[in-house]
Amino acid sequence: MPELPEVETIVKELRTEISGDIISNVDIFRSNPIIQGDLPKFKFELKGKKFIDVTRRAKYLIFHLKPKSFLIAHLRMTGKFIISSYDSEPSKYTRVWFKLKSGRILIFDDVRCFGTLEIQKNLNNSNSLIKLGIEPLSKEMSPRFFLRKLSKSKRKIKSVLLDQKIVAGLGNIYVSEILFRSGINPQSEVCQLQKKDWIKIIKFTRTILEEAVRNNGTTISDFRRVDDKTGKFQQFLQVYGKTNQPCPKCGIPIQRIIQQQRSTFFCLDCQKIKP
DNA sequence: AGCGGAACCTGTCGGC
DNA sequence: TGCCGACAGGTTCCGC
Numbered sequence: 001m002p003e004l005p006e007v008e009t010i011v012k013e014l015r016t017e018i019s020g021d022i023i024s025n026v027d028i029f030r031s032n033p034i035i036q037g038d039l040p041k042f043k044f045e046l047k048g049k050k051f052i053d054v055t056r057r058a059k060y061l062i063f064h065l066k067p068k069s070f071l072i073a074h075l076r077m078t079g080k081f082i083i084s085s086y087d088s089e090p091s092k093y094t095r096v097w098f099k100l101k102s103g104r105i106l107i108f109d110d111v112r113c114f115g116t117l118e119i120q121k122n123l124n125n126s127n128s129l130i131k132l133g134i135e136p137l138s139k140e141m142s143p144r145f146f147l148r149k150l151s152k153s154k155r156k157i158k159s160v161l162l163d164q165k166i167v168a169g170l171g172n173i174y175v176s177e178i179l180f181r182s183g184i185n186p187q188s189e190v191c192q193l194q195k196k197d198w199i200k201i202i203k204f205t206r207t208i209l210e211e212a213v214r215n216n217g218t219t220i221s222d223f224r225r226v227d228d229k230t231g232k233f234q235q236f237l238q239v240y241g242k243t244n245q246p247c248p249k250c251g252i253p254i255q256r257i258i259q260q261q262r263s264t265f266f267c268l269d270c271q272k273i274k275p
Numbered sequence: 276a277g278c279g280g281a282a283c284c285t286g287t288c289g290g291c
Numbered sequence: 292t293g294c295c296g297a298c299a300g301g302t303t304c305c306g307c
Binding site: 033076077078093110111112113114153154155156159221259260261 | 276277278279280281283284285286287
Binding site: 002171174218220221262263 | 298299300301
């Protein structure tokens with residue numbers, strides 16, 4: 001479900017809400033396949049610990065605990081963190097909840113159970129985190145980085161931007177939007193891209209992500225913030241989900257194709273493959 | 276090397 | 292109404 005801006009939104013809200021609070025109890029309603037590692041250890045590592053901070057790496061949420069430990073969470077398609085009052089009942093999709101000393105409950109809901117929760121004493125021990133590529137909003141995101149890494153690659157640009165081992169944090173919505181605004185065809189081979197193309201991609205990645213973060217992310221169907229509010233960025237989407245609607249730049253119908261088994265939306269006229 | 280396919284799991288929506 | 296296929300913001304593994 002969420003990409004970088006949605007995760008960033010949740011992280012900020014969680015940081016404000018739960019920093020300083022202490023986990024009094026952990027209840028697991030369904031562990032499989034969500035919780036990584038063994039269950040007693042998971043509970044033991046969390047109970048009694050204090051939330052110090054909540055941060056983001058790519059699409060992962062990282063809860064910093066004291067005594068030192070980290071809860072690393074990924075929401076995948078339908079995971080949600082919700083803060084509720086003490087008397088709430090678990091919903092049909094509540095998988096794990098953390099009762100807090102303040103009287104509130106930090107709830108992890110996940111309809112499809114693709115989400116993951118992992119405990120680590122040290123972030124360097126996390127297999128999921130070590131594989132990740134550069135942050136799209138960092139200064140490492142440069143034409144030089146891509147040219148050096150991909151100048152001989154015949155991979156398609158859509159696939160490269162979705163590859164979390166290269167750039168970590170972009171997903172299906174924002175990649176379509178970034179390539180549309182850059183005027184680059186999603187089926188372009190990356191070895192064909194020149195410095196000026198990468199400059200555009202980097203510029204629009206920044207513009208779009210920053211604007212999405214300001215708007216608390218995109219709500220297409222069921223993304224919800226901690227307080228159940230929706231994001232507002234969906235009103236700024238130009239191509240994602242707009243099959244056959246007029247291109248905002250030239251007016252011809254937006255195309256939908258499948259790449260890597262995911263929908264890609266683009267304009268045939270504004271995003272031509274270069275000869 | 277890079278792609279398509281399947282898998283993980285569950286729900287919604289549209290067509291017939 | 293019911294059934295069936297397509298599709299969903301993600302990631303990983305496998306085989307050609």
